Amino acid sequence: MKNPIGYLGNRFLGKEKATSEKKIEPMAPINVLINKEVAAHIRSWRFIVLIVLVVLTFVASLYVSSGNLRSAFGNPQDPDKSFLYLKLLTTTDNSIPPFHVFLNFLAPLLGIALGFDAVNAEQNGGTLTRLMAQPIYRDNLLFAKFAGPMILVSTLFTSLVLLMLGGGLISTGVRIEPQEVIRIAGFVVISLIYVGFWLSLSIFLSIKFRQSATSALTAIGIWLFFTVFFPIVINLIVRSFLPNPNYISEQEFLKYNELILNMLRLSPSQLYTDATTTLLSPSVRSLGPITMEQMIGAIPAPLSFRDSLMIVWPQVSGLTAATVVCFALSYFVFMRREVRS
Amino acid sequence: MNEPIIELKGLTKSYGSVRAVDQLDLTIYKGEIFGLLGPNGAGKTTSILMMLGLTEPTAGTAYVCGKNATRNPIAVKKKVGYLPDNVGFYDSMTALENLSFIARLNGHAPLDAEKKAISMLEQVGLSNDIHKKTGAYSRGMKQRLGLADVLIKDPEVVILDEPTLGIDPSGVSEFLALIKQLSRQQGLTVLLSSHHLQQVQRVCDRVGIFVGGKLLVEGNIDTLARNLLNKEGYTTSVSLQEVYQDTQLFESALYHLEGVRTVAVRGDVIETVCDRDMTPEIVRTLVNNGADIVAVHKKDYALDDIYEKYFENNKTENYTHEKSDRLFGKSLFRKRKSNV
Known part of the structure; x- marks a missing residue:
């Protein structure tokens, strides 16, 4: 037991020896492919840079929020004040945005960086033909390209969040509510779906374009469009036919407001913002405008997890649908494609 | 097998x-x-x-x-x-x-x-x-x-x-x-x-x-060579000791032989293409007509020749293909231009 690794290694080998007589089962091709994807990403500089980036933003936003935790926790105006761990994720003094807003920018970057050269790099390197000449199904390859990075990103997010929870427990000593655990897990899942959307989009582009630079640029272009230009474009369009707000009734005004919001929700980043904000702030009751009549008699109190989930269910299913559509598109393009180097 | x-x-x-x-x-x-x-x-x-x-x-x-x-x-x-x-x-x-x-x-x-x-x-x-x-x-x-x-x-x-x-x-x-x-x-x-x-x-x-x-x-390569010989004819070239002024005599004598396709005289070399291997007859005829022969060479086909022969036949065809491709490309370009 002096050397734990050696000990474990011996244990492992011993086990291998025992089973080798029974004949070791070969791995399914899909698992071999996923293994290779994960190993290739872990060893790559690209992934190390991404990890550093994500960890840095996480630490920075956590540092700011823990500095402001006392004031946020003691704020009697805030119905969410008892959720310490949610506060840890969302509080900020406006010097830098909270982690979930950061992730709105970082998740596309993660997805794009891990997927933009998934297929075309193999094609340009001459490995795709070699791989396709093996007895594997083509969809296995595509799925491995998607599953490999997703495993890595989910491990990264889960460990970061667990580290935060553990650190919070040690430093504050406050007990964690089961509801908080569920909400934070939900936040991680939605973030993963969001990363999955950008990953499958960039895989699609990597099949479509032969040059990885082109596909990376296109993916970044789409990302920039949705985060920067899309709200501007919507604004311009709506302003062109929106009557002067001073001359319309309140009802109509609300209707237009709802229309603008719904158009903004065509952008995946808006969906993600809506979903995470609602999940991490239990007191958010509606994502649209609320009239005074609706507010009368309402006690500002946190919603249950189920109710919050009900609010963001359209957002979550929209994100999932977008991911599936991108994946299906890449499947459609790749399946009957002629593979030659 | x-x-x-x-x-x-x-x-x-x-x-x-x-x-x-x-x-x-x-x-x-x-x-x-x-x-x-x-x-x-x-x-x-x-x-x-x-x-x-x-x-x-x-x-x-x-x-x-x-x-x-x-x-x-x-x-x-x-x-x-x-x-x-x-x-x-x-x-x-x-x-x-x-x-x-x-x-x-x-x-x-x-x-x-x-x-x-x-x-x-x-x-x-x-x-x-x-x-x-x-x-x-x-x-x-x-x-x-x-x-x-x-x-x-x-x-x-x-x-x-x-x-x-x-x-x-x-x-x-x-x-x-x-x-x-x-x-x-x-x-x-x-x-x-x-x-x-x-x-x-x-x-x-x-x-x-x-x-x-x-x-x-x-x-196999031998069969291909034989096929090609049948198609292209057997070529025998005979080198003479000197350049004869009057080669008309040899040519007409060779053309009289059955199976000779073409006879070409280039300086002191007479090249004959025949339907079958006729080297002995050619040599005999030339000797009978008073030619001094120094060397006889029967042409063999290697894979190189086989290959070249087949490529040559297709080169002209390919060329026209290429040309039409280029024309197609050009018109496509023009079309795209007009769209812009």
Whole structure:
């Protein structure tokens, strides 16, 4: 037991020896492919840079929020004040945005960086033909390209969040509510779906374009469009036919407001913002405008997890649908494609 | 030996209006080394891709090892090893990792795969560079690694696409000797595509000449040479001691012989093309007419000539093709321009 690794290694080998007589089962091709994807990403500089980036933003936003935790926790105006761990994720003094807003920018970057050269790099390197000449199904390859990075990103997010929870427990000593655990897990899942959307989009582009630079640029272009230009474009369009707000009734005004919001929700980043904000702030009751009549008699109190989930269910299913559509598109393009180097 | 293992019937592949492969019928038997010869862009790679089910034929069928390659590519790929023309490896992985990855994809358990990969690397002579990253491999080493990669799945058929491209001459002969040895030892069927005649000539049992998507001839090299001789005629050139002023006499005498097609006199050399081998008669006639002969040369056809002959016939055709392509390209460009 002096050397734990050696000990474990011996244990492992011993086990291998025992089973080798029974004949070791070969791995399914899909698992071999996923293994290779994960190993290739872990060893790559690209992934190390991404990890550093994500960890840095996480630490920075956590540092700011823990500095402001006392004031946020003691704020009697805030119905969410008892959720310490949610506060840890969302509080900020406006010097830098909270982690979930950061992730709105970082998740596309993660997805794009891990997927933009998934297929075309193999094609340009001459490995795709070699791989396709093996007895594997083509969809296995595509799925491995998607599953490999997703495993890595989910491990990264889960460990970061667990580290935060553990650190919070040690430093504050406050007990964690089961509801908080569920909400934070939900936040991680939605973030993963969001990363999955950008990953499958960039895989699609990597099949479509032969040059990885082109596909990376296109993916970044789409990302920039949705985060920067899309709200501007919507604004311009709506302003062109929106009557002067001073001359319309309140009802109509609300209707237009709802229309603008719904158009903004065509952008995946808006969906993600809506979903995470609602999940991490239990007191958010509606994502649209609320009239005074609706507010009368309402006690500002946190919603249950189920109710919050009900609010963001359209957002979550929209994100999932977008991911599936991108994946299906890449499947459609790749399946009957002629593979030659 | 006469059991067909690759059977192509009426295999056709069109890209738009261009026919890359046109009605290809080809049968390759178990245990032979078949050379697919043709210039660049003749459709060799396309045919190979169709045999592996990597691209769908427009018409016709490809059966490999008794399996339909279009409908059931996985079964075919289990038995066929394919070395693409510019094979690539994962540069950040070592040779051993690259190989055992492929072995695991072919259903070997991880430990098993590694053992197998090591023995394969030894077989192709790379045992000193097992743990070297493939990014640092030279072209020739990569080609050897590619061969190991093909053989690791214990194939019945090996398809090599331009395997000698970019290797130096000594490397080429070593590589080809390796292929031949492995094929004979393990009873492998080898399909080799190339545009290098000499190399193919050295190892192939049979060759097929493939130009413009069509298989012009197939057979062993002797048969091809005989076919060509029958078609082109037997050429005998006779060198005389001096340049005769009056060669009319010889020419008319030779034209009187039955079977002589053309007679050409160039200085002191008389070249005769005949339907059959008529060298003795020609010499006798010339001697009877008072010519002093110093040398007689009967022209033999090597693969080079065979190849050149077939290419020449198609060159003019290809040229017109190219031209029409260019015209097409131009009009497309114009169209796009007007759209803008």
